[in-house]
Structures are given as structure tokens and as C-alpha cells.
Amino acid sequence: MPDPATTPLPDTDRLRARADACLRRCGAVPGPDAGDLVARTPITGGVLRRLASSTPEQVTEAVGAAHRAFGVWRTTPAPVRGALVKRLGELLAEHHEDLAELITLEAGKIRTEARGEVQEMVDVCDFAVGLSRQLYGRTMPSERPGHRLSESWHPLGVVGVVSAFNFPAAVWSWNTAIALVCGDAVVWKPSELTPLTSMACAALLSEAAADVGAPTDVHRLVLGHRAVGEVLVADPRVALVSATGSVRMGREIGPRVAARFGRCLLELGGNNAVIVTPSADPDLAVRGIVFAAAGTAGQRCTTLRRVIVHEDIADVLVERLIRAYAELGIGDPFAETTLVGPLIRAASGEAMAAALDRARADGGDVLVGGERVPRPEAPDAVYVRPAIVRMPGQTEIVREETFAPILYLLTYRTFDQAIALNNGVPHGLSSGVFTRDHREAERFLAADGSDCGIANVNIGTSGAEIGGAFGGEKETGGGRESGSDAWRAYMRRATNTINYSDELPLAQGVDFG
Ligand code: UN1
Numbered sequence: 001m002p003d004p005a006t007t008p009l010p011d012t013d014r015l016r017a018r019a020d021a022c023l024r025r026c027g028a029v030p031g032p033d034a035g036d037l038v039a040r041t042p043i044t045g046g047v048l049r050r051l052a053s054s055t056p057e058q059v060t061e062a063v064g065a066a067h068r069a070f071g072v073w074r075t076t077p078a079p080v081r082g083a084l085v086k087r088l089g090e091l092l093a094e095h096h097e098d099l100a101e102l103i104t105l106e107a108g109k110i111r112t113e114a115r116g117e118v119q120e121m122v123d124v125c126d127f128a129v130g131l132s133r134q135l136y137g138r139t140m141p142s143e144r145p146g147h148r149l150s151e152s153w154h155p156l157g158v159v160g161v162v163s164a165f166n167f168p169a170a171v172w173s174w175n176t177a178i179a180l181v182c183g184d185a186v187v188w189k190p191s192e193l194t195p196l197t198s199m200a201c202a203a204l205l206s207e208a209a210a211d212v213g214a215p216t217d218v219h220r221l222v223l224g225h226r227a228v229g230e231v232l233v234a235d236p237r238v239a240l241v242s243a244t245g246s247v248r249m250g251r252e253i254g255p256r257v258a259a260r261f262g263r264c265l266l267e268l269g270g271n272n273a274v275i276v277t278p279s280a281d282p283d284l285a286v287r288g289i290v291f292a293a294a295g296t297a298g299q300r301c302t303t304l305r306r307v308i309v310h311e312d313i314a315d316v317l318v319e320r321l322i323r324a325y326a327e328l329g330i331g332d333p334f335a336e337t338t339l340v341g342p343l344i345r346a347a348s349g350e351a352m353a354a355a356l357d358r359a360r361a362d363g364g365d366v367l368v369g370g371e372r373v374p375r376p377e378a379p380d381a382v383y384v385r386p387a388i389v390r391m392p393g394q395t396e397i398v399r400e401e402t403f404a405p406i407l408y409l410l411t412y413r414t415f416d417q418a419i420a421l422n423n424g425v426p427h428g429l430s431s432g433v434f435t436r437d438h439r440e441a442e443r444f445l446a447a448d449g450s451d452c453g454i455a456n457v458n459i460g461t462s463g464a465e466i467g468g469a470f471g472g473e474k475e476t477g478g479g480r481e482s483g484s485d486a487w488r489a490y491m492r493r494a495t496n497t498i499n500y501s502d503e504l505p506l507a508q509g510v511d512f513g
Contacts (some may be wrong), residue, residue, distance in 0.1 A: 004338040005373050009381065019048045019105050022098040026200035027207055032136040037224055039196050042108035043332060045380025051195055053224030059187075059231040060219035066158045067237045069217035070126035072442030074155040074183040078213075082132025084218075085177050087208035089125025092118060092173070092201075099169060099200055106194040107168050110333040115294055119199075121173035123453025124466045127483055128177035135182065135487065139162025140508070147234070156263075157239030160232045162247045162253070162357025165308055165344055166299045166403075168194035169201050171267075174220065174482040175242045175490075176205070182490040185218045187238065189229045191245075192345060201275025229253075236260050240490065243267070243299070247401075247475045254477075265489050266477025267470070269401040272452070272461035273306035274467065275444070276311050276420045280321065280434035281491040284458055288406070288434065290324045294386040295338050296386040296457055298405025299348070301476075302430045302454070302462035306398065308421045312412040318367060318409065321388055325368045342381050343404060347381035352404035355397055356387060359408070362395040370406070399425045415440055423451040428473030430464070432456035453480070464479030 010092055019041075033051030054062070073081065090149030092099065100114040101122075109117065135153050142149040159179040163171045165295050168190060169351055176186050190198035209216045222228050233241050233253050241257050242265040243250065251269040272293070280502050290487045292304035309317050343349050349372065357372045365393040369385035386405035391398055398408045412418040422431055431452040433444040441457045453472030454464060469480035480486040508513060 001337050002335075003382070004329045004335045004432075004437040007331060007335060008127055009044055009332050009375060009378050012041065012048075012263050015041050015046065016048050017097070018101060021296060022102045023196060023200055025098050026095050026203050028199040029448060030196070030199060030204035031239075034429055037192060039106065040193075041095055042344050042381060043105065043334070044378040045430060046378070047396070048105065051223060054222040054228050056227070056231045056461045059108065059222045059228055060235065062222050063158060063185050063216040063235045063237050066220050067081050069215040070155065070158055070185040072215050073185055073218050076183070078132045078135055078181060080185065081181050081183060081214075082129045083212050084208055084214045085125050085132070085180050087212050088177065088254065089122050089129065091208055091393045092121045093205040095200070096122075097150065099197065102197045102200055103168055104333050105176055106197050107497070109296060110338050110341050110343060114393060117170045119145045119165060120170040122363060123255060124170075124173050124177045124482060128181045131178070131487055135491070137493075142508060144499075144505045146499060146503065148496075148498045148500065149245065150496050152494045152496060153488070154494060156490055156492050158237055159184045159186050159490060160235075160238040160241045161186055161188045162229050162232070162241065162243040162245065163190050166189035166301070167244070168197040170252050171244050171481070172198065172201060174352050174470070176488050178482070179490045182487055184240070184490055187222060187232060188222045189222050189224075189232050192223075192225045195223050210380035211500065227442060234259060234260075236262070237258060238262060240265060242479070248422065250477050252338070253266055258467045263489070265479035265481065267301065267472075267479050267481060268475060268477040269470060270301045270303070270461075270476055271305050271401045271425040271427040272302055272430040273308050273422045274304060274432040274434060274460060275335055275412070275422060276309040276313065276317060277415070277418075277433065277435040277437060278310045279301045279436040279440075281436060282317070285317065285434040286320045286324055288432070288458070289321060290328075290462035292409040292462045294325070294328055294340055294405050295462060297384070298386060299403055300462050302464065304407060304461045306410060306421070308410050308412055308418045310418075311413055311453065314409070318388070318390065322368045325386060325388060328386060330373050330385060340386060340405065342383050345446055346380070346382055346498055347385060347406050351402055352384060352387075352406060355400070355402040355406055356389065358389065358397040359389045359395075359406075362397060363392045364389045364408070367409075394421055401427060415443065419444065419449055426475040430454040430456070430461035430472065431477040432461050433457055434458055456467065
């Protein structure tokens with residue numbers, strides 16, 4: 001099989017033509033190839049297209065338009081709102097290949113992962129359509145005779161969705177499909193690194209709205225850098241800001257939204273671990289670890305960054321992991337044999353090298369990888385070999401999230417120690433245990449087990465299904481998106497007490513004369 005590390009990369013002109021064709025097929029009209037926003041492909045580092053960022057006035061106008069559309073949308077029956085999302089899901093499925101191709105072009109994901117991301121969008125649309133008939137409120141027994149106590153869920157308003165480069169489409173869809181059936185309008189500020197994918201998604205949603213007769217302005221796209229997001233986040237008409245990105249970004253957005261009593265749903269960084277116990281199925285563990293650690297070139301928020309292995313089996317596991325890592329094809333994400341595509345930009349490669357230096361200074365032993373794969377024909381592209389570093393302990397660099405494929409290996413003696421290591425980082429997104437011991441599995445999932453929003457057994461940390469609530473604790477931000485009852489974050493609750501008697505008894509037995 002050809003080694004993608006030595007197979008020539010495609011040239012940027014060809015990639016640009018592919019991006020243009022995908023955009024056209026999705027009905028996106030990018031306008032003149034000029035402006036301050038540069039869409040690049042990490043495959044070569046070359047420019048796909050230049051675009052103009054939204055001005056502050058345009059962002060304000062978009063919020064205003066979405067807010068007006070909300071006025072109509074909130075009283076549209078939820079199952080009718082579901083029809084919009086149903087049509088969106090159909091169009092996403094129809095354009096599966098175009099969207100996957102744009103994701104590969106802009107985010108550098110390998111084909112199967114890019115297709116998986118589009119599938120995730122189709123899945124969440126299905127989920128949201130079902131949900132549009134299940135926005136249940138509770139009825140509680142009233143303590144007063146002739147009274148009924150219940151709650152209703154109402155649309156919240158405009159939802160500002162801020163998304164990251166690494167899931168340029170799926171994270172938008174988790175938020176948007178749910179927000180739309182909940183009766184909200186959405187203004188989307190995608191990563192400045194992936195504007196083309198977002199334009200294609202937005203065009204398909206506009207088409208869906210036209211097809212079902214929904215107001216087009218229930219969804220608006222604004223493009224650009226941080227300043228664009230700042231205008232969106234500050235607008236008091238944005239009732240909920242759902243932001244995915246770094247902890248640093250969350251620290252800025254959270255207090256700003258809180259200061260105006262807006263709501264925030266934060267899905268920030270992760271520093272995810274798996275524990276491998278002596279009873280683990282070694283094949284399962286190795287496969288789970290390699291996908292979670294090296295997949296998406298280590299650029300998922302759910303990427304596996306730490307393996308906590310029992311000291312008795314550490315050497316065997318290490319040997320198997322090194323063998324598996326040696327077989328990872330690294331190169332053009334369009335190539336069939338590639339499993340690890342490029343890093344998104346030069347800064348990611350620099351962060352990886354700096355982290356490895358710090359790990360070495362802490363006594364870490366780089367067992368495999370960490371070096372750049374030279375691509376003389378594309379000096380701006382960053383291809384790296386995923387690294388495994390055996391660490392003497394959970395030092396500061398291990399406790400940080402470096403958005404690159406570095407897997408730190410730590411050992412433990414008692415299961416309590418393993419859980420303490422799992423939880424001993426600032427983030428709390430995803431975690432897993434590989435074990436065939438029922439007691440260990442249950443302990444990991446118990447209240448004094450993993451402190452993460454996602455805790456798995458015999459599965460790696462990444463690749464969650466949309467049906468569950470997605471998000472995590474501590475510096476991950478506490479938000480939950482996607483499945484289960486995450487929809488509640490996109491609605492407001494009203495508690496209703498109805499008196500159908502001729503008396504006016506007061507609660508708590510109060511007698512007011
Ligand atoms: C992210 O990296 O921001 O669980 C989202 C997963 C994907 C979503 C990741 N379903 O890995």
C-alpha cells in the first residue's frame with residue numbers, strides 16, 4: 001500500500017476547484033474572491049478563497065433579523081418547526097459528499113471522519129424531528145384542592161452559536177437542529193478557519209426554509225474573526241450563547257454573557273484519559289486508544305490525551321501501541337491509506353513541539369513520533385507523527401490540553417490512584433476504562449469515579465453518539481448539547497398554577513383574612 005507520507009500532495013489549484021464545485025452544488029454563492037478572511041486548506045497550507053468578514057453593523061443586523069423571525073417562529077407549532085429540520089436533514093444527506101469534501105478541504109479530516117461528521121448532522125436532524133413532538137413539560141400534584149400545577153416549555157429567543165474548526169459542521173447542527181425545533185432562531189459564527197463549510201451548511205438550511213415556507217431569517221450566518229463573535233455575544237437580544245472552543249475563549253465569553261444575564265452553554269477543552277486495567281481486552285484497548293488518540297490528528301475536544309495503565313501491563317501495552325503507531329498513514333487526507341491528516345495550522349505544530357520539549361524536561365520519554373513529516377512541496381502545511389510519551393507523573397504539561405496528537409502514558413498501582421489521575425486535570429469532558437472486571441467498570445461510573453461528562457467502558461474517549469447529552473464538567477464549561485434532554489437549555493420554563501375552583505386557598509396554608 002502506498003505510504004501517504006511520501007505520496008505527493010495535491011496542488012492547491014485543484015483543491016480550490018473542488019471547494020468551488022462543492023459550494024456551488026450546495027447553493028452557496030461566495031461572492032468576489034477578495035477580503036480579509038482567508039479560507040485556507042491545511043492539506044497544502046494554500047488559499048482556497050478570500051472572503052469579507054461581517055462588519056459589526058452586519059452582525060447587529062443579522063441578530064435583528066433573526067430576532068424578528070423568532071417572533072413568528074416561536075408560535076409556529078413545534079411539529080411544523082420539525083418539518084424544517086426534516087427537510088434540512090434530507091438536504092444534508094443529499095449533499096453528504098459535498099459537505100464531507102469541504103470538511104476535508106478546510107479542516108483536513110480524513111474522508112471517513114469527514115463523512116462521519118456529516119452523518120452526525122443527519123442523525124441529529126432525525127433526533128430533533130422526533131423531539132419536535134416531545135417537548136414535554138411535567139404535571140405535578142398541587143397541594144391545593146381544585147388546582148393544577150404544571151410546567152410549559154417555551155422558545156427562548158435568538159441563539160448565538162460559536163463553533164470551532166475541528167467540527168466545522170456537526171457542532172453547528174447539534175445546536176441548530178435542536179434550537180430550531182425548540183422555536184429559537186440562530187445566528188452562527190463559525191471558526192474563521194472554516195468559513196466555506198459553514199457557507200454550504202447555511203445555504204442548505206436556507207433552501208430547506210424556502211422549501212417548507214419557514215422564515216429564512218430563523219438562521220443567519222456571520223463570518224469573521226473574534227471581533228465578530230464579540231458583537232454577537234454582547235447583543236442583549238441573544239438569549240443563549242452556545243460556544244465551543246478553548247477554555248480561554250470560554251473564560252471571556254462566560255462573564256460577558258452573565259453580566260447581561262444571558263445564558264451560556266459552554267463546551268470547552270478536554271484532557272481526556274482512559275484507564276487500562278490488567279483484565280482489559282488488549283485488542284480492544286489498543287484499537288480504542290489509537291483511534292481516540294491519533295484520529296482527527298489529535299484535534300477533537302474528545303481526543304484521548306492520557307493513558308493510565310496498570311504498571312504490570314504497561315510494557316506490553318506500550319509495545320503494542322508503538323507497533324500500531326508505526327502503521328499510521330500520515331499525509332493527504334483524501335488518500336485512501338491516510339489515517340492522520342494535517343494539523344490545522346503552523347501554530348498547532350509549534351504548540352506540539354513546545355509541549356514535547358516540556359514533557360522531556362519533566363523526565364518524559366518520547367517513545368514514538370513527535371516529529372514533522374517533511375513536505376517540501378507544501379512548506380506551509382503541518383504534518384506530524386502522533387507521539388506517545390511515557391511520563392514519570394502527571395506534571396503540569398500533562399495537565400494542559402495541547403490540541404495535537406500527543407498521548408501521555410502514566411502508570412498506576414491501585415484503581416483509586418487511577419481514578420485520581422483521571423480526575424486530576426482541570427477539564428472534565430470525556431473518559432473511559434478498559435476492563436473486564438465488573439466492579440472496576442461500575443466504580444468508574446459511580447459518584448466517586450470519573451468526574452467527566454462522558455464516562456465510557458471499553459470504548460475510547462471520542463466518537464460519542466448524538467443521542468446522549470454531550471459536554472463536560474469543570475473547565476470544560478458544564479454545558480450539554482445534542483441528545484437526551486439537552487434541548488431544555490434552548491427553551492425557557494414557565495411554571496403554571498391553575499385554579500379551577502371557586503375558592504382561593506393559599507399555598508403553605510397561609511390565612512390572609
Ligand atoms: C468536538 O471535538 O468538539 O464525540 C466534538 C466526538 C464527536 C464530537 C466531538 N462526536 O468525538
